Amino acid sequence: GQQLNQNPQSMFIQEGEDVSMNCTSSSIFNTWLWYKQDPGEGPVLLIALYKAGELTSNGRLTAQFGITRKDSFLNISASIPSDVGIYFCAGQLGYGGSQGNLIFGKGTKLSVKP
């Protein structure tokens, strides 16, 4: 089946650092979504991207829809403790608005540096 490779799988952050993560696939996607999930909660939508090359910000978060339409990047600037959690990317295949066409990455877990 379709797969999204999300990297890194985990990382440690120190307050004030910038963080980057990405998702890549061999498939072409028409939409990229980025979610954050806190422990015991459902994923919360952070950013939605609709066009190749699109760069969208949400506060300290910036995400880009790759030119090839096979990848997407999420950057967090000046990280703070509440940024910890698991970040998921999701790519939509085709059109028609069906969630059955959404493919999720396995997540990037952000933790605080000990």
Next chain:
Amino acid sequence: KAGVTQTPRYLIKTRGQQVTLSCSPISGHRSVSWYQQTPGQGLQFLFEYFSETQRNKGNFPGRFSGRQFSNSRSEMNVSTLELGDSALYLCASSLVGREARLGNTEAFFGQGTRLTVV
């Protein structure tokens, strides 16, 4: 506007039993999907309902079933529970078709139901 509501939040069931989970979508959203989330497998798509009809199905056995009511609320049922069914079950709702911008999907999740099978 209220978000996606799932009940109950937590459940403990015994192997062999059956369970029903409930999901109320965001008002106006007619598409409801269910996902199973486990540490090892990540988010796995179970099925999607739209206008009371299942229109997409993931790769899960027939023990997993669902339905949608005329008010778009949805229920998911798992029969003959197995230990491996222990997971966080998430419901997500979205606008679809002409209701959605450019036909794209933004799925909004509920808080999930944590099911433990013992």
